[in-house]
Amino acid sequence: MDWLTIARKLAADPAANSDGIAYPQGYGIERYRKNQGPPSDEALIHAACRDVRTALADRRAELNDDVDELRALEADRLDRLFFVAYKKAVRDQDLAAIDRTLRIMERRARLLGLDMPARTELSGPDGGAVQIESVTADELDALIALTDPAAE
Numbered sequence: 380m381d382w383l384t385i386a387r388k389l390a391a392d393p394a395a396n397s398d399g400i401a402y403p404q405g406y407g408i409e410r411y412r413k414n415q416g417p418p419s420d421e422a423l424i425h426a427a428c429r430d431v432r433t434a435l436a437d438r439r440a441e442l443n444d445d446v447d448e449l450r451a452l453e454a455d456r457l458d459r460l461f462f463v464a465y466k467k468a469v470r471d472q473d474l475a476a477i478d479r480t481l482r483i484m485e486r487r488a489r490l491l492g493l494d495m496p497a498r499t500e501l502s503g504p505d506g507g508a509v510q511i512e513s514v515t516a517d518e519l520d521a522l523i524a525l526t527d528p529a530a531e
Contacts, residue, residue, distance in 0.1 A: 382424040382427050382428055383420055383423060383424055383427075385427045385431070386406055386420075386423035386424055386426060386427035387423060389405050389406055389427065390405050390406045390407055390417060390418070390423060392405075392407055392410070392411045392416075392417035392418075394416075394417050395407065395417035395418065395423065406418060406422075406423055406426045406427070407422070407423070407426075450490060450491070453490055454487060454490060454491060457483055457486060457487045457490070458487075460483050461480060461483045461484065461487070464476050464479040464480040464483060465480050468480045
């Protein structure tokens with residue numbers, strides 16, 4: 380759905396609401412209560428974008444908390460496996476146990492981000508500078524419309 384469709388679905392004023400109902404917590408409720416006209420399409424779009432961004436940020440924060448807990452659990456599991464393999468590698472000088480110990484260490488380093496990141500460099504055509512252009516929102520919408528299969 381586009382932003383205006385979402386915003387109209389959640390508008391307080393039945394004149395703006397796509398379902399033709401008065402949504403008591405909807406966008407523009409203050410204007411509706413004062414018997415003023417509904418918010419402009421631009422104001423509705425702005426409100427919907429703001430609320431969706433806020434909801435996504437909240438959800439991302441929740442997921443990050445869940446990921447942190449899972450990462451800690453996985454690190455504990457890897458630690459237990461590491462000590463089993465490490466004892467065997469050191470005590471028996473078993474090459475398979477040494478390889479397994481190293482694999483566990485590598486996995487733990489990736490999980491916890493302990494390895495130094497690889498340096499990446501971007502370049503433009505023929506190794507030259509990357510060209511950066513600014514575009515207006517209308518130009519961006521036009522580009523999106525060209526690539527949006529639903530627009531066809």
